[in-house]
Amino acid sequence: MNKNFLWKFVLIVGTLLFFLFGIFGKPSSFSRQGLLDALADHIHLGLDLKGGTHLILQVQVNDAVNVVAQNAVEVLKEQMRTRKIDYTDVSQSDPQNNPDQIALKGVQPSARGDLLDIVHERLPDYDITGGAQNTWTLAMKPASLNELKDKAVTQAIDTIRNRIDALGVSEPTIEPHGMGQYQILVQLPGIDDSGRVKDIMQSTAMLEIKQMTDGPYPSEQAALQAKGGVVPADSILLPGQCANGTEQTWCFVSRVSAVSGKDLRDAQASTDQNGQPSVTFSLTGDGGQRFYNFTSAHVGENLAVVLDNKVQEVASIKEPIRDQGSISGGHMIEQQAKDLSMVLRSGALPASIKYLQEQTVGPSLGADSIRSGVRAAVYGMIAVLVFMLIYYRGAGINADVALIMNLIILLGFLGWSTIAGVNVALTLPGIAGVILTVGMGVDSNVLIFERIREELRNGKTPPSAVDQGFSHAWITIVDTHVTTIVSAAILFIFGTGPVKGFATTLTFGLLANLFTAVFVSRFIFDWVLSRKQRGEALSI
Amino acid sequence: MEFFRNTNIDFLGKKWYFLAFSLIFSVAGLFSMLFWHHIPWGVDFRGGTLVYVKFSHTPDDNAIRADMDRAGLKNVKIQRYGVVSNNERLIDLDVRETNEQALDQGKLTIIRALETNAPAGKTDLNNASFLKIKSYLLDKDPLHLGSDADQKYGAQAQAIVDYRDKVLGGVLNSADQLQAAPGVDRAVVASLPDGFFVSDFGVRNVEIIGPQVGSQLRTQAGLATLYSLLGMLVYLGFRFEWIYGIAAVVTVFHDTLITVGAFSLTSTPITLTVIAAVLTLIGYSNNDTIVVFDRIRENIKLMRREKLADIVNRSINQTLSRTILTAGLTFLTVLALFLFGGEVLRGFSLALVIGILIGTYSSIAIAAPILVAYQDWRIQRGKRPMAMPAGRSR
Numbered sequence: 001m002n003k004n005f006l007w008k009f010v011l012i013v014g015t016l017l018f019f020l021f022g023i024f025g026k027p028s029s030f031s032r033q034g035l036l037d038a039l040a041d042h043i044h045l046g047l048d049l050k051g052g053t054h055l056i057l058q059v060q061v062n063d064a065v066n067v068v069a070q071n072a073v074e075v076l077k078e079q080m081r082t083r084k085i086d087y088t089d090v091s092q093s094d095p096q097n098n099p100d101q102i103a104l105k106g107v108q109p110s111a112r113g114d115l116l117d118i119v120h121e122r123l124p125d126y127d128i129t130g131g132a133q134n135t136w137t138l139a140m141k142p143a144s145l146n147e148l149k150d151k152a153v154t155q156a157i158d159t160i161r162n163r164i165d166a167l168g169v170s171e172p173t174i175e176p177h178g179m180g181q182y183q184i185l186v187q188l189p190g191i192d193d194s195g196r197v198k199d200i201m202q203s204t205a206m207l208e209i210k211q212m213t214d215g216p217y218p219s220e221q222a223a224l225q226a227k228g229g230v231v232p233a234d235s236i237l238l239p240g241q242c243a244n245g246t247e248q249t250w251c252f253v254s255r256v257s258a259v260s261g262k263d264l265r266d267a268q269a270s271t272d273q274n275g276q277p278s279v280t281f282s283l284t285g286d287g288g289q290r291f292y293n294f295t296s297a298h299v300g301e302n303l304a305v306v307l308d309n310k311v312q313e314v315a316s317i318k319e320p321i322r323d324q325g326s327i328s329g330g331h332m333i334e335q336q337a338k339d340l341s342m343v344l345r346s347g348a349l350p351a352s353i354k355y356l357q358e359q360t361v362g363p364s365l366g367a368d369s370i371r372s373g374v375r376a377a378v379y380g381m382i383a384v385l386v387f388m389l390i391y392y393r394g395a396g397i398n399a400d401v402a403l404i405m406n407l408i409i410l411l412g413f414l415g416w417s418t419i420a421g422v423n424v425a426l427t428l429p430g431i432a433g434v435i436l437t438v439g440m441g442v443d444s445n446v447l448i449f450e451r452i453r454e455e456l457r458n459g460k461t462p463p464s465a466v467d468q469g470f471s472h473a474w475i476t477i478v479d480t481h482v483t484t485i486v487s488a489a490i491l492f493i494f495g496t497g498p499v500k501g502f503a504t505t506l507t508f509g510l511l512a513n514l515f516t517a518v519f520v521s522r523f524i525f526d527w528v529l530s531r532k533q534r535g536e537a538l539s540i
Numbered sequence: 541m542e543f544f545r546n547t548n549i550d551f552l553g554k555k556w557y558f559l560a561f562s563l564i565f566s567v568a569g570l571f572s573m574l575f576w577h578h579i580p581w582g583v584d585f586r587g588g589t590l591v592y593v594k595f596s597h598t599p600d601d602n603a604i605r606a607d608m609d610r611a612g613l614k615n616v617k618i619q620r621y622g623v624v625s626n627n628e629r630l631i632d633l634d635v636r637e638t639n640e641q642a643l644d645q646g647k648l649t650i651i652r653a654l655e656t657n658a659p660a661g662k663t664d665l666n667n668a669s670f671l672k673i674k675s676y677l678l679d680k681d682p683l684h685l686g687s688d689a690d691q692k693y694g695a696q697a698q699a700i701v702d703y704r705d706k707v708l709g710g711v712l713n714s715a716d717q718l719q720a721a722p723g724v725d726r727a728v729v730a731s732l733p734d735g736f737f738v739s740d741f742g743v744r745n746v747e748i749i750g751p752q753v754g755s756q757l758r759t760q761a762g763l764a765t766l767y768s769l770l771g772m773l774v775y776l777g778f779r780f781e782w783i784y785g786i787a788a789v790v791t792v793f794h795d796t797l798i799t800v801g802a803f804s805l806t807s808t809p810i811t812l813t814v815i816a817a818v819l820t821l822i823g824y825s826n827n828d829t830i831v832v833f834d835r836i837r838e839n840i841k842l843m844r845r846e847k848l849a850d851i852v853n854r855s856i857n858q859t860l861s862r863t864i865l866t867a868g869l870t871f872l873t874v875l876a877l878f879l880f881g882g883e884v885l886r887g888f889s890l891a892l893v894i895g896i897l898i899g900t901y902s903s904i905a906i907a908a909p910i911l912v913a914y915q916d917w918r919i920q921r922g923k924r925p926m927a928m929p930a931g932r933s934r
Contacts (some may be wrong), residue, residue, distance in 0.1 A: 048884070051705075056753060181756075193669030194746075238712070259908035335675075357584075358748040363701070364710030365592070365744040365884075372882030380876030384869055391865075393543050428884055429813050432877055436892075439873035440824065443866040450862040453542070476834045479779060486771045487823030491816055494764040499816045506820065 005530070008523050010117035013517070016405060019412025022419065042415035046427030048498050050372050051363030052189040053197065056356045057156075059182045063351035064152035065099040065145065066092070066324045072123055072138070073102055079118045085111040095136070100140035102126075107134050160201050161188065162346035167197065171423075183356065192360050200278040200339055202355075203308065206348050207264070207281075208257035209291070209325070212302040212314055215251025216242030223250045240311025242304070251311060253304045258294035263287025265323075267344035269337040272326065277337035278353050280326045281344060296320040307340075373431035381407070384442055392449055394539025398524045399445040402516040407439050409512040410434060410505060427501030437509025439483065444517035448473040449540055462538040466525045470518065477518065481510050544861040551856050551904055552849050552912060558905035559773010562794060577804045582811030582887070583747055585761070588752035589633040589646040592745040593654065596711045598627055599741075604654070611653035622883040628744070647746055655739050663738035666704070666711055667743050671883065673697040682731035699723040710742035761815045768822045769793065780833060787910035788829045791902045794867075795825045799895045808887060817891035823898030824870070828863050829907045836860050836911070848915050852908045861906075867900035 027038035045055050069092050076090050088106030092099060107115060115136065119128045125144035129137050140148070157174055164172045169188050177185035191197055213235050217223035223237055224230075231237050235252040242251035267281040283291055295303075295317050305313045305327050312327055328338070387401065389396035411434075419423035452469030460468060485507050492503035529538070573579055583590045601618050608616045608631070617632040633646045655664055663672060674697035678689060685692055703721035704712055712718070715738055718729045769789050776785035796818055803810050836857040843851055874896055878889035 058752075067591070193671055196671070323543050355748075356750045356753040358746070360743075360746040362705065362710060362742070362744040364594070364705035364742065367706045368709070369882055369884055372880060373885070375879045376879070376881040376885075379880055380873035383872045383876060387869065387872070418802075429816060429888065432881065432885055432888060434875055435873050436820070437871070439870035440827075442869050443827065446862055446866045446869065448682075450865070454858070472838075476831055479830045479834065482775060483772060483826040483830065484820070484823035486775065487768050487819045490764050490768050490771065494760050495812070495816060499812055501812075502820075504818055 004033040005527060007524075008519075012405075012520055012523060016408060019409045022412030022415030025409065025415070025419070042418050043411065044365075044414070044418045044423045044425045046425035046430065046498060046501050047187050047189060047359075048361050048428050049366045049373075049426065050189050051192060051361050051366040052187065053191045053194045054357075054359040054361075055186040055188075055194070055198070055201075056177055056358075057160075057184040057201070058354045058356050059153050059156045059184060060352045060354060061149040061152045061182045062096075062099045064148060065140070066095060066141075067350075068496070069095075069100055069102060070147060072126065075122050076102070076104065076118065076138075079122055080115075083111075083114050083118070085114055098139075100145055102138040104136040104138065109134065120283055149182060152350045153184065156353060157184055159347050159349050160184070163200050163342065164188065164197070166342045166346065167200065169197075179219060180402060184353070190363075192362055194358060194360050196339075198355065198358075200342070202353055203340075203349075206308050207261040207327075207344060208306045209259050209294075210257050210304050210306055211294075212242070212296060212304040212311075213252045213254055216249035216314075217251065218247075218249060220250050223252065227252075238304075238306060238309060238311050240304075240306070242314055243312050251304065251314070253306065253311070257306075259283060259287045259301070260289045261344065262349045263290070264344055267341040269334070269341045270326070277334045278326050279337050279341045279344065280324065281341075283323045283325070285323075291325070292322045369428045373428050377431055377435045377438075381438050384438055388442065388445070392540055393529070395449055395452075395525075397483075398521055398528075399442065399449070399517075401524060402445060402521045403438060403441060403533070405520055406437065406509065406512050406516040407434070409516065410437060410509045413508050413512070414505075424504055425501055426505070427498040429498045430501030430505045433502040433505030434509065436506055437513065441509065441513040441517060443480065444473070444477045444513055445521060447476060448517070448521065452538075452540055456538070456540070462532070462536075463529050465538070466522075466529065470522055474518065477514070481514060484510055501539075542861070544864060545627070546855045547860050549857060549860075550587050550853060552853050553911055555905070558909070562798075562898055562902070562906060565798045566801065566862075569804055572804040577807045579800070579804055580809050581754075581758065582809035582814070583632065584749050584812045585754050585758050585810065586634070587749045587751035590745075590747040591631045591633075591647060591650050592621060593629050593631060593741045593742060594710050594744050595627040595629065595741045596713050597740060598624075601629070604629065604631070607653040608650070609654060611649050613649055613653070616650075628883075634865060647748060651743060654741055657737075658739070659737050662735060662737045664739045665715060665732065666739050666741060668736060670697050670701045673700055676735045677728065680731050680735065682727045683725060696724060696728050697736060700728075701920075710744055711740075712738050712742075714738055739909070747814045758810070761812075764815070765796065765817060765822070767845055768819050772822065772826055776830070776833075780837065783911065783914050784833050787907050787914075788826055788833070790910060791829055791907040792822050792825050794906055795821060795895060795898045795902055798898050799891055802894050803887075803891070808890065811887055813885070813888040814891050817888045817895065821892065821895035821899060823896065826901065828867065828900055828903035828907055831859050831862060832903055832908055836908070849912050852912055856904055856908055863900060863903065867896055871896050 023042055024035060024038040025042055027034045072350075073090050073092065080087055086106070086108060087104060090102065090104050093101050093103035104115075110525065112130075119126055119138065123138070124137045125140055126150075127141055129139075131137055153176060157176065161172070161174045164174065164186075166497050169191055171189055173185065173187035177183040177184055186201070188197060213232070214226070215223065216526050217226065220237065222237070232252065234255050236255055237250060237252055239248055239250050242249040265282045265284045265287075267279055270278055270280045272278040299319065302314050302316050304311050305325075307327070353430065378410070381403075385400045390401045392399060414424055414426055431506075448469050451473050452465050455465035455468045456462065487509040488503045488510075492500055492507070495503060532538075544870075604618055605616065608618075613633060615634055618632065619630045619632065621628040631650055633650065651667065658664065663676075665673075666678075674694050677693040677696060681689065683689075683692070697917040699721055700718055703718060704710065705725065707721070708717065713733045715729060715736065718724055718732070719726065721729075769792060772792060773785045773789045798814060799818060799821065800810070802808075803814065811845050832855060835858055836852055839851045839855050839858075840848075843854075871893070874889055874892040878893050881889055
């Protein structure tokens with residue numbers, strides 16, 4: 001073996017060992033079971049094979065924008081009061097579609113400078129433009145608006161991750177999804193009971209403690225009637241357990257909250273004095289101080305614990321409280337108390353979420369899919385290997401070695417992705433991608449072999465036929481691979497989970513094919529030729 | 541061994557037959573898409589609720605429909621899924637216009653409606669999750685465990701679920717079957733009937749797709765197909781002359797049309813994986829076309845005096861062995877997928893089976909004749925005939 005052969009040989013064997021390690025790592029034993037276990041450890045299965053829940057959530061980012069805009073409206077009002085600017089109205093002009101826009105009406109032209117100052121100093125994220133008849137429009141700067149929306153998605157992902165982690169789901173995937181549509185992809189392997197998980201994720205868990213100003217009333221109409229049909233300016237009307245009974249009642253609570261979920265330091269499930277499940281929470285130093293001020297000022301009055309705009313419980317303030325509180329009522333069962341405390345600990349969602357898509361794959365289906373996918377792959381592979389042996393004889397061995405190595409590199413790549421922590425998952429379409437790689441990969445061998453046969457027929461010697469065969473086929477092989485990989489790349493960008501798995505295995509399989517069908521196969525030919533007498537025929 | 545040696549078939553002479561064949565299939569598919577079955581979008585594209593159920597005995601579809609009617613679910617489609625002996629049904633609730641909440645409710649309603657003989661207060665063991673079984677065992681504590689109850693009952697619940705799903709294929713006939721499950725304590729099995737009953741079905745897969753996602757996906761699928769075709773056009777235009785790119789893209793479009801048309805004619809749902817198969821075909825079908833084009837380009841340089849039609853014919857014949865072989869081998873693998881790959885991949889492998897046949901045919905019968913037709917057209921208009929040779933070659 002000359003020097004040129006040697007380094008190629010070392011490269012090929014090295015590559016083989018590298019990817020074999022990717023597939024099996026260091027197996028505990030070389031028995032069938034040991035190898036299978038090692039394989040299961042290294043090849044990360046997709047949700048469709050493992051079973052589990054796949055969800056796509058829409059983050060209602062406009063919620064987050066609304067909060068900022070409402071705050072901006074308050075800032076404007078307050079600043080205009082202090083600077084003594086008269087105005088007739090400040091409000092969001094189109095909260096549904098353009099929640100960031102604020103319309104300001106009836107401002108005297110003389111106040112222009114002051115107004116620009118306010119926006120410049122206090123609302124740096126806003127642009128202000130003047131309109132006809134003393135109106136002004138404030139709109140968020142596009143960059144700030146996008147940043148705010150992106151942040152809402154990031155925050156939602158963090159919050160959901162905290163909640164899922166507390167549930168003890170192993171290896172969940174929670175990541176942004178789609179392009180610029182503010183969607184989140186959640187994959188929970190092994191969870192086939194999506195109901196509870198969805199409740200937990202969806203809970204905005206907006207906790208507020210407010211003063212109950214009036215009530216309870218048996219219905220919304222009754223409450224409104226008592227106030228002459230108008231809700232007082234400093235109050236809002238909410239449904240819930242205003243009388244701490246089982247029926248829904250309505251009551252008026254203060255618009256401002258004494259403390260909210262942001263002020264929580266901790267929350268734990270516990271039981272109240274009647275032995276009913278409840279949630280105890282403690283407040284941060286700052287929140288505790290505010291709660292103390294509030295409770296001191298309102299001893300003897302009622303406070304309402306409001307969760308997601310529903311009154312959870314009403315209690316009378318017997319003495320000032322500093323940093324502890326509890327939520328009972330609502331007839332929670334123990335599980336609900338645990339879930340609520342967990343959700344409160346994980347923080348509130350910055351915006352509400354909506355479920356767009358859900359798929360739950362039962363583990364029995366996953367197991368069936370693996371079985372049939374692997375069976376199809378093995379049969380397809382055997383058919384191709386046998387055909388190549390019969391049709392090309394000696395060269396068939398060459399092609400079969402290249403194909404098997406192609407497969408090892410592909411699986412090794414999946415294995416290495418697990419070792420590297422990227423976790424490229426093998427999905428059912430991914431297995432189909434493996435099968436297709438075999439079918440399309442052999443294309444390169446056929447292309448080369450047919451060309452070599454043709455050159456031999458034209459009277460070339462075996463070495464020169466092999467040389468011509470490879471060099472002529474090379475450009476065509478590159479062309480065919482590029483077109484398939486272009487398709488696969490588009491699939492990768494546009495597809496989700498299972499389809500992405502297909503695009504990945506197909507792309508990587510074809511890339512590996514360039515190495516095996518050209519480099520490895522050529523090496524084998526050269527090596528066989530070097531051992532033959534001059535003029536001896538080539539088995540092809 | 542060799543199949544096609546020195547063939548000399550006049551492919552271009554048969555172009556009218558080819559044209560007729562292609563036209564019949566494309567027009568039939570197109571008509572079906574427009575006026576008959578339309579495009580049979582799968583649930584992922586149209587939105588709706590799909591519940592895959594496996595029964596422990598041969599189900600009576602009429603009884604299922606009656607159950608659904610009683611639960612207030614109209615327009616429910618019930619289809620057999622997989623082979624008869626699997627006792628599997630696909631219950632399809634088409635809710636195009638309603639919101640996500642209604643779809644979620646639909647799933648629960650379907651499952652409730654099937655639990656016809658559910659005793660009050662008991663949970664269905666066939667559809668109980670690991671978490672539910674575990675928390676039941678923790679409550680009930682049949683083994684009187686101390687500190688590590690959580691872990692031990694977790695293992696018991698997992699063993700029960702594994703046996704049910706992986707060994708019995710998802711459905712228990714009775715709780716007693718669990719006696720045979722490895723790693724499940726007898727006392728645990730004995731305690732189950734207090735909290736669980738055994739229904740005659742297990743839910744294997746649920747898909748709920750909101751209408752918003754569905755329409756979004758349809759747009760994306762259309763765009764992805766368009767981008768793929770454009771990508772091919774640009775790449776081939778860059779590698780060959782632009783007329784080669786156009787010929788290849790027209791060919792691939794023809795393949796796509798016939799494949800999708802076949803799905804429409806047979807009313808087979810087009811799911812996300814089917815689109816994946818179609819996109820793959822766009823790439824794959826081009827392979828054959830490129831191989832033929834490469835050879836035409838090579839031969840144009842070698843045989844300067846001959847007519848383009850002869851060169852094209854010669855090139856097709858020279859590459860015929862390779863074309864048939866590779867298509868045959870890929871077809872073999874795809875056929876294995878179609879026959880043994882299971883029900884989940886049925887649509888995907890069907891698209892590939894049809895697409896590979898059509899793709900191979902079209903690279904011979906459509907792509908190359910377009911090149912010749914283009915040149916004839918140029919000659920008729922009195923331009924120089926040889927305007928389309930090699931193009932850039934490396």
